[in-house]
Amino acid sequence: MLLGAMLDAGLPEADLQKALAGLPLQGWSLSAQKVKRASIAATHAVVEVSDEQPARTLEDILRVIAGARLPETDKDRAAAVFRRLAQSEAAVHGGSLESVHLHDVGAVDAIVDIVGAVAGLRMLKAERLYCSPLPVGQGEVSGPHGTLPVPAPATLALLAEAGAPLRASDSVRGELVTPTGVAIVTTLASFERPEMSVDSVGYGAGTRDPADRPNVLRLWLGEADLERGTRPMLLIETNIDDMTPEMIAYVQTKLLAEGAADAWVTPIGMKKGRSGFLLSAICSESTEEQIARLILRETSTLGVRVRPVHRWEAEREVMQFESSLGPAAVKVKRLPGEASQISPEFEDCRLIAEEKDLPIAEVYRAIEAEARKLLGA
Numbered sequence: 001m002l003l004g005a006m007l008d009a010g011l012p013e014a015d016l017q018k019a020l021a022g023l024p025l026q027g028w029s030l031s032a033q034k035v036k037r038a039s040i041a042a043t044h045a046v047v048e049v050s051d052e053q054p055a056r057t058l059e060d061i062l063r064v065i066a067g068a069r070l071p072e073t074d075k076d077r078a079a080a081v082f083r084r085l086a087q088s089e090a091a092v093h094g095g096s097l098e099s100v101h102l103h104d105v106g107a108v109d110a111i112v113d114i115v116g117a118v119a120g121l122r123m124l125k126a127e128r129l130y131c132s133p134l135p136v137g138q139g140e141v142s143g144p145h146g147t148l149p150v151p152a153p154a155t156l157a158l159l160a161e162a163g164a165p166l167r168a169s170d171s172v173r174g175e176l177v178t179p180t181g182v183a184i185v186t187t188l189a190s191f192e193r194p195e196m197s198v199d200s201v202g203y204g205a206g207t208r209d210p211a212d213r214p215n216v217l218r219l220w221l222g223e224a225d226l227e228r229g230t231r232p233m234l235l236i237e238t239n240i241d242d243m244t245p246e247m248i249a250y251v252q253t254k255l256l257a258e259g260a261a262d263a264w265v266t267p268i269g270m271k272k273g274r275s276g277f278l279l280s281a282i283c284s285e286s287t288e289e290q291i292a293r294l295i296l297r298e299t300s301t302l303g304v305r306v307r308p309v310h311r312w313e314a315e316r317e318v319m320q321f322e323s324s325l326g327p328a329a330v331k332v333k334r335l336p337g338e339a340s341q342i343s344p345e346f347e348d349c350r351l352i353a354e355e356k357d358l359p360i361a362e363v364y365r366a367i368e369a370e371a372r373k374l375l376g377a
Contacts (some may be wrong), residue, residue, distance in 0.1 A: 001045075001181070001204035001205065001206050001216070001217035002113070002117045002120075002181070002184065002204055002217060002219070003016070003030075003032075003045035003113065003116050003117065003120065003204065004032065004042065004043040004044055004045035004202075004203070004204030004205055004217070005042075005043070005202040005203060005204030005216075005217050005218065005219035006117075006120040006121070006124060006202060006204070006219060007032050007043045007045060007202070007204075008042060008043035008202035008203050008204060008219075009124070009200050009201065009202025009219050009221050010124070010200055010202070010221070011120050011123060011124055013032055015123055016030070016116060016119070016120055016123070017030060019070065019074075019115075019116070019119040019120075019123065020112055020115065020116055020119070021069075022068045022069030022070050023064065023068045023070075023111065023112070023115060024064060024067045024068060025064060025108055025111065025112075026051065027049060027050045027051030027053075027108065028047060028048065028049045028050070028051075028108045028109065028112060029047070029048050029050075030045065030046070030047050030048075030112065030116075031045075031046050031048070032044065032045045032046070033046075035205050037203075037205050037206070037209050037214045037215045037216050038209070038210065038211065038212070038213055038214040038215070039214070040203055040214040040216055041203065042203035042204060042205035042214075042216045043202070043203065043204060043205060044204075044205040044207075045204065047108070047109040047112045047113065049107065049108045049109055051108075053107050053108050056107075058082060058083065058086040061082050061111060062079055062082065064111060065078050065079050065082070065111075065115065066079075068115065070115070070119060071122070072374060073122070073321075073374060073375075074115070074118050074119050074122060076319075076320070076321035076322055076374070077118045077187070077188065077319075077320070077321075078114050078115045078118045079322060080187050080320035080321070080327075081114050081118070081183045081184055081187045081188070082114065082183075083320075083327065084158065084161075084183045084186065084187050085154070085158075085179060085180070085183045087157075087161070088154045088155075088157040088158045088161070088179065088183070089154050089179075091157050092153040092154050092157050110180050113180055113184075114180065114183070114184060117184050117188075118188070121188070124221060126221065127315075127317075128190070128194075128224065128315065128317060129185070129188045129189040129190070130189055130190050130191070130192055130193060130194060131164075131185045131189040131190070131191055132167075132191075132193065133164075133165040133166055133167040133191065134159070134164055134165070134166055134167060134176075134177050134182070134185070135166075135167045135172065135176040135177065136150065136151045136159075136166050136167070136176060136177065137150045137151065137172050137173065137174050137175055137176035137177075138150055138172070138173055139173040139174055141174070141175045150173075150174065150175050150176075151175070151176075151177060152175065152178075152179060154179040155175075155177055155178065155179045155182050158179060158182045158183055158186055159182060159186070161186070162186035163257075163259065164182070164185075164186055164191055165191050165286075172213070174208070187320070192284070194224045194231075195224065195231065196220075196222045196223060196224045197222050197223050198220050198221070198222040199221050199222045199223070200220075200221045200222075201218065201219065201220055201221070202218070202219040202221070203216045203217070203218055203219075204216060204217040204218075204219065224315065230310045230311060230312050230313065231284075231310065231311060231313065232285065232308060232309075232310050233261065233282050233283065233284060233285075233308075233309050233310060233311045234282070234283055234284070234285055234288050234306055234307070234308060234309065235280065235281075235282055235306070235307050235308075235309045236280070236281045236282075236283065236288070236291055236292055236295065236304050236305070236306050237278060237279065237280045237281075237304065237305045238278075238279050238295055238299065238301040238303065238304045238305065239268065239270060239276055239277070239278055239279075239301070240276055240277050240279055240299055240300060240301055241270045241274045241275070241276030241277070242300050243277070243299060243300055245277075247299075248265050248277050248279060248299075249265070250298075251279065251294075251295070251298045251299055252264070252265055252279070254294060254298060255281045255291060255294060255295070258287070258290060258291060258294055259283065259284075259287045259290070259291070260281040260282060260283045260287070260291055261282045261283055261284070261311070262281070262282045263279075263280065263281040263282075264280050265277050265278070265279055265280075266278040266280065279295065279299065279301075281295070282309065282311065288306065292304050292306065314333050314334060314335050315333070315334040315335070316331060316332065316333050316334070317331070317332045317334075318330070318331055318332075318345070319332055319371065319374075319375070321370075321371065321374060323366070323367055323370050323371075324366065324370060325352045325356060325358075325363060325366060325367070326351075326352050326355070326356075327348070328344065328345070328348045328349070328352065328367045328371075329344075329345040329348050330342050330343060330344050330345060330367060330368065330371040331343045331344075331345065332371075332375065340375060342368050342371050342372055342375070343368075344363075344364050344367040344368055344371070348367070349363045349364050349367060352367075
């Protein structure tokens, strides 16, 4: 559906075919045709496989990607999607990343879907990808592991790991999001809607054509409003004087895990000369209730204050790639007219430093230098 949406939004099919021809795989073809889904005109992209395919491990797929005639950034991002898929399969079915077989998500059509999505977004010059809350559906789905509840266990594991927001869809039976689709968006996208001007819209059709709803994926292409660079937020605060610092720190950590954009603690003086803490959190309007409820549940406070604020933000991206020291991620900060700023993720650097017995400062420098070279920064 994502391939169809990109083609529908203006990506030339010949360009996508040429990029995918760089994959060292045989026995498949890609075609696209205009269709309608519940009166909505869309493009249906179909990957047909003629040869019988083996069950592949993550190592098998990474070898295929490494051998492709594609830019290194495409290879790194496609590999990151498959690593996330393998992690979810290993978590659900047990075993290691190296031993788990990826069955459906390791088949040729899934490889073409994921590599095509990464290459297509690059050719459309999409620097950032955003995604709305995902519908989950209900009922059951059949696959290599038998009949499973919807969303499938691997899909749910991916959603949970990314903390992806979900949209209720109790009236719709069947699988509305697949492990492949969820792996793509949780790896490449942020779950928010930026202020932007829309230049074109593409609709990618699913195979099914239910009468009650258009079975399509909608892709907006446009320019983010970088000049303004602000978005409305809420500041939620409360004063506390009867909890220990350790307990306050625990709540602060939970606020960040729950989706607060930032959370902090300030020492304050309270009535009768008692020392206390000001607990503050910034969040989006959509998460106000869950953040407020968390503070009320986890602290001794009887109430919280809420006031609107707005926040200036730089464009940012988390980029995962295969460094010379192993899988790593960096935060990329962008401001209009200025060079990108790159910050390696601490946890990735810590794991590499411990595994390789290297000073963490050395790991930081190596990861940052390789990321800069990869981005041309």
